[in-house]
Amino acid sequence: MSTILRIEGLSKNYGSINAVQNLSLEIKKGQVYGILGPNGSGKTTTLGMILGIINPNAGNYVWFNEEPIINALYNIGSIIETPSFYPYLSAIQNLKIVADIKKKEYNQISDILDRVGLGERKNSAFKTYSLGMKQRLALAASMVGNPRVLVLDEPTNGMDPQGIADIRNLILDIANKGTTIILASHLLDEVQKICSHVAVLEKGKKIFDDSVERILAADDYLEVWAEESDQLFELLKSFKGIENISKEHQKFIVKLSAGPSKKDLQKYLIQNGIFPSHFITQTGSLEQKFLELLTRKK
């Protein structure tokens, strides 16, 4: 897979505050890459630097592996912080400006506005829009010219639940067509639903990065229940390869260590005469992992 963005040792400080410290990342084609972090962890500053509006103090970044592209930014759609448009211009007029800058045609503008659900209000001035509509227009602007990468900073900020679901589906739809997406958010649920990879920032430092699948798999656990509760407990304790057992509402919460599979455990229980009537794998959540990461540091 080709590299879309490589960041090496990127740093930015505002006076004595280190907004981003020595950040290195590599984002591959087709990934939906989440950048997570509490407020003030340097997400927006990082995106500002890779989009060329914030000058880094140190380090560098390379888009598209230095393929000879006239201007990388023509191939990147972005939303950064609050949606900013010319307030007296309509959605269409604002998107024409984006198309002018990116050297793209105007003919897809109406379609894009329909896709983000602004079709009916496309001729109203931006200043008459609600926050959710402004956010939709920002997403529309990022789609002008079918960019190869979308950089989205809190794209569902200020939207109602329906809007959040719409935007999430739209982003997934775009991702499924092979567009690489870089998404900064503090909504862990959102990132979990959309992203294939995440990096976690804290106080400007990257403290973790991995694929979402691996994070969630690592946090898998089993819920087991059988009528013969005491017997089950004894058996579970005797099974080699269990990291941790706890009890929650009659059910045993079992965390397996790396070696044995769930199937092994099931076989073991049955061989010993216990047929569990409840044997369910629960995946962990990004939220658990995230809170674990942040508390572990303290």
Place this chain on the structure above:
Amino acid sequence: MIRLLKLEIHKNFSYPAFWVILGLHYFFLVTVLFNIQDLAGSLNISDSDYGNMDLSLVPILQFPDIWHNITYIASFFKILLGIFIVINITNEFQFNTIRLNLTNGLSRVEFISSKILLIIIISIVSLAVVFAGGLVLGLKNHEGTGTIQMLDQSIYLIGYFLEILIYLVLALFIGIWLKRTGISIVALLIYPLLIEPIIRWQFPDTIDRFFPVNAMDELIVFPFPKYFGIEIPEGISPLMIGVVIAWIIIFYLLSIFILKKKSL
């Protein structure tokens, strides 16, 4: 270049302030030019250097003097154009639309250059209005039957064009530097009247001529004393044309430099 021009057209043509401020400017300009003889008569210009001058009998609108006289008068209205440029620039910061421009791939040099193009267009339109006004007024007030030397002294039109240009580029520079609308307008108004004169005061005469506002003012000098037998420099000093063009380039480069330094 077409792209940068198109960009400014899209930004401004649906902006009410664009039409209101520019419309007011040309309305005042044309109104005053077409009533200039009456207005001149009602003015009793009193100048410490020249004494009292009664302009009511002075043939202000005769070719070829008309070009000097009307470009001098017209240049006073440039303040409205300057205010418009300041609003146009500082809006980009106030609305944060400069981010929209840069994150979509417009370079900082292109951004400043698109504003320079807007400035050049406004300067050309202003020049055209003054030129057309001058022709109409000059022909209307032509006396006698001799050949008309219509375009003698039309060098003043070039002076007028450069004066508008340097003033608007100064407005651009102030807007980029200060970013906020109110304070930038105040700076644009008091810099020529107060700040530069104070700075110039610290320098010897040989140097202070080269300051931007001074050079701008020296392009088209006060024309009326010549009607009262006082000698004034004829035409426009090529040196001052050079100085003004140099300042236009300096303000352009400084604007780019400041914008490059800024995190937005």
